[in-house]
Amino acid sequence: MHPVTTTELFLLAMLIIYCLPYLVWRLGRTEYYAPLVVVQIVAGILLGPGVLGGIFPSYYQTIFTPDVIKMLSGLATWAVMLFVWIAGIELELHKAKANARETAVTAGLAMIVPMALGSLVAAGLLNSSNIWAGNKGNNVQVILGLGMSCAVTALPILILFMEKLEILRAPLGQRILRYASLDDIAIWGVLALILLDWERIGRQAVFLVAFIIAAFLIRKLMEALQERDRWPVSLVWLAAVALGADWCGLHFMVGAFLAGMVLEARWFNQERMDLFRHYILLAFMPVFFLSTGLRTQWESGGVMVFAAAAALLVAAIAGKLAGVHLAGRILKWQKGEASIIGWLLQTKALIMIIFANVLLDKQIISNTSFTALLLMAVGSTMLTIPMVTPRLAKLKSLIVRDS
Template sequence: MILIFAVPWLIWRVGRTEYYAPLVVVQILTGILLGPGVLGQIFPDYYNFVFTPPVIQSLNGIAWWAVMIFVMIAGIELDLKKAWVHRRESGITAGLALGTPLLFGGGAALVMLLTDGWLGAHGERWQFVLGVGMACAVTALPILILFMEKLEVLRQPVGQRILRYASVDDIAIWGVLALILMDWSRVGKQLVFLIAFIVIGWLFRKLMAWLSERDRWYVALIWLAVCGFGADWAGLHFMVGAFLAGAVMEAEWFDQERMDLLRHHVLLVVMPVFFLSTGLRTNWTLGGEAVFVAAALLLVASVAGKLIGVRIAGRILNWAPGEASIIGWLLQTKALIMIIFANILLDREIITSEAFTALLLMAVASTMLTVPMVAPKLARLRELIGRSA
């Protein structure tokens, strides 16, 4: 725990990395550095002394509960009502922003499958292609909110539009994950879970509307555990259940300031454990060169796909010059949600730990590019707006 909290904070504070690598990104990078591929190779005896199997098992338990809470919050904060009001614009933009990098990422996955070492022991080729493609298409909604706060656009009209696009894509991401994880030998169980979820979810919404806000916070956590257990019992991942648990809740049931504080405290107190446990799952046995080449290929597919898709949407919707570039760069932010997504694929052995490492490196690079690319573009646009005024 000393390593988990001290090392990233020192790098972030002493190195003053905030502009291109906020603390969250530094924590992810530190997890990779403390993993078997770096620390384990340089100081194997120390690595084996610190990261014993019982320690790793304990860390994983804390990490997954933290992520379940985080994913539930992301589900609660989905604002599909506004997306429905602006459904043409939201549908076109979200569809192209998700579909284009999905195609590009799927193409990159097919190239990776030309060599061995990427497809997991229990993965089918279609699952690998769809999973890697979706990993390239993901937008990390919680990190996107942090970045837009930093850039002072979150409460502006463009920021609210970007949140709508990301919210619609979030639904698709978890829907695709459920499809990838569908276990046809247990399809009966999965149907039972979905029917039960619809019925109990309706009753749960009635209960939450009746409860005081103080009780809602406790009941929400019970509901989270129930949905996670049900999804896992049915053969879907408990993280799918966590997202569904949040998606059926209304943001207005909770005080927004307290919800922001909860997200902040989860990020501060327990999510660093997840970042380290993620780094411990990295693997370089194919050789660092192959992993880095795959990561570069995935990065090009994800960034180019997102920028091209959003640019096409901008042409269709007649956006102002420069608008598509800013929105595209913000929507290509990966970080947390993609890492959670990739962790689930690795858990189910659809991808190997080498493929997971390549995806993780892609997510970190994508996230680190966001603010340096967007900040100058925003400054130029504000300057032009001020000049025309």
């Protein structure tokens, strides 16, 4: 009997990654409260060292060897870079400019209030124990990171949810996209601030200047190209900017978002872009979810991890709803409107998980904090559809009302 090769173990891991979540999602009919993407995230957690590795350590160590994990991590890294890049491209800031006051008020309050509440929870956690900060994270970075995690809106998942609710192309859906898009920029801006490295400030300044010049040139080039050439050129652009951002200490994920943000959605066929995002989510992102699950840790926190996740979840939801309700009062929205918008904007999965992965990569937060954030993201996302569906049914006029 020949020894099992690394390639065979990798393919076995891939079989588990794709088979298990699909069977749970399809046979369990979880779509209403747990779409496939949520089931994949939960499966990643369960397949990680804290659950499968704790129950069946020998099986876990046999399949998820260091070489297999490296192969999965490389695939996951490129997949999530593509996903963040697409999120940057799909920002439609020109629409935000056309409704500047409404968008700024809503997006601002929808971010500031949950961030403030999340920061208070983070300060309490740090005061209670030293297990929440990473080896290179100071208190300000940890508090800001956990606070911003509570304010994140997962724009790609929000789009999927609004498609499911059949409001994406309606005026209400376009309004919500404007709010989420503005917050998306703020989120990555805060991340860049958290990652600001005074020891590499010279490199970061060089990168910023080079990026501004290169962005001007790439926009000129993309305008001159046909669409069939824009796709390969834009992928070269993505790899180059991500490399530059990582070189200067900002992290390749910040670079991926910047690479997409300077490109225009109108340069690409919308149907092809939707399909491209869909296939990345279907074919590659499950690997990222497993890689994320492999980074969870329960030993040092125990019950405290679940308590922290619950506290962060309350801060995230209460803060988002409070901020949006305050915006509704200022802008004189009709009754019930703020609840629908607030529940949709509190969707956390994917972008928050990516955000937390970056913080963990840079050792700003610990694996324990990362696990709590992951649980919070899952809970937040699972609540969205069940909370929005009945509210939307009562206020059907919102779907067609202009912004």
